[in-house]
Amino acid sequence: MQPLQLALDYFQRVHHCPISNWQENNRCWTLETKDLSAPLNNDFDINQLGSQCNTDIPLITGAHGKIIVLVKLNQQKLILIGPISADQISEPHQTFLEGVCLIQNLISATNLHASDLISQTRYFQELRQAQQKSAAQHLFNAHEVSFRHNPYDEEQRELNAIATGNKEQLKKALNESFTGSYGTLAQNPLRSFKNLAIVDLGLVARAAIKGGMDYEDAFSLNDSYIQSIENARTADEIYSITVNGKFEYLQLVKKIQQKSLASDHPLVQRVKAEAAIHLHEPLTVAAIANHLHVTPNYLSALFKTSTGMALKSYLNLCKINASQNELVYSSLPIGQIAVNYAFASTSHYDQTFRKICGVSPRRYRQLHQKLE
DSSP, X not given: OOHHHHHHHHHHHHHOOOEEXXXXXXXXXXXXXXXXXXXXXXXXXXXXXXXXXXXXXXXXXEETTEEEEEXXXXXXXXXXXXXXXXXXXXXXXXXXXXXXXXXXXXXXXXXXXXXXXXXXXXXXXXXXXXXXXXXXXXXXHHHHTTOOBSOHHHHHHHHHHHHHTOHHHHHHHHTOOOSSBOOOOSXXXXXXXXXXXXXXXXXXXXXXXXXXXXXXXXXXXXXXXXXXXXHOOSHXXXXXXXXXXXXXXXHHHHXXXXXXXXXXXHHHHHHHHHHHHTTTSOOOHHHHHHHXXXXXXHHXXXXXXXXXXXXXXXXXXXXXXXXXXXXXXOOOOHHHHHHHTTOSOHHHHHHHHHHHHSSOHHHHHHHHOOOO
């Protein structure tokens, strides 16, 4: 049996959809055999669609919740898959679309993937246009009623607390009050709240990964929380599950970071302890080396080998990370914050902050500070 026929047989067994062969005679497409188990209705004009179908990419079209797929063997023959439910091509792993691509690739020696069908076929282009129209209308309506979402900066403070294992910062962020409202993600209020919680915990999982958590563990835990959310019956239950999830992720990140610290060379552990204790004092490699009774060159080399980071860079990182909280939660002038963390000058603080964070302290404050 030929590879194409094997692929078609397998595709039909897996997806339980009708597959038929059509042939053109005098510009009219007709069935080669009269065994189509799901007859076509007037929604699909095979004569018109057959003329529109190309030999290098399938044609997908839909009507009233049903779709068909046309794959052209040559100018006189084509394979018709369907009609089937439109939901069948929307399943998350896209096995249906990948199967269609395999059939097309066997015929025309192409290298199509599901993403190519989504970006290039008319059916998905029409769906995209409908979505863009809906999004534009939704945005217009939001502007008309001056709708404001919950603030982005508050969300970032939560995620940063989880990524750094900072329990107090997370508590503070969760207790903030703000103007604005959560978006509506479904017509049913409970379903909408569930969707919001699922999105929220998805962001939390990624913050935990950023903080050092294994991505498989983070996503598996996220799956478990999503199942709990799906089983929840009240908004209070959903909120409780979400908050508990945030603190569980934070604790896991903190344990990972503590374990990493414990595995450091004893001298490296002492360096990190010194850095944490003396954030508000001038801190140099030479001063720490002298305190630990080793040479600066030896200490720098040991720290670099153990952590992959230059010791001077680490000392600056500790000060900058600590100063971020003052930028967010205090109204102190930036020059005073520079003094508090023993930078030589405001410009030195600004330069170091930009190098580590990618933005100036002033800009960081604008992006993340809680507005009263």
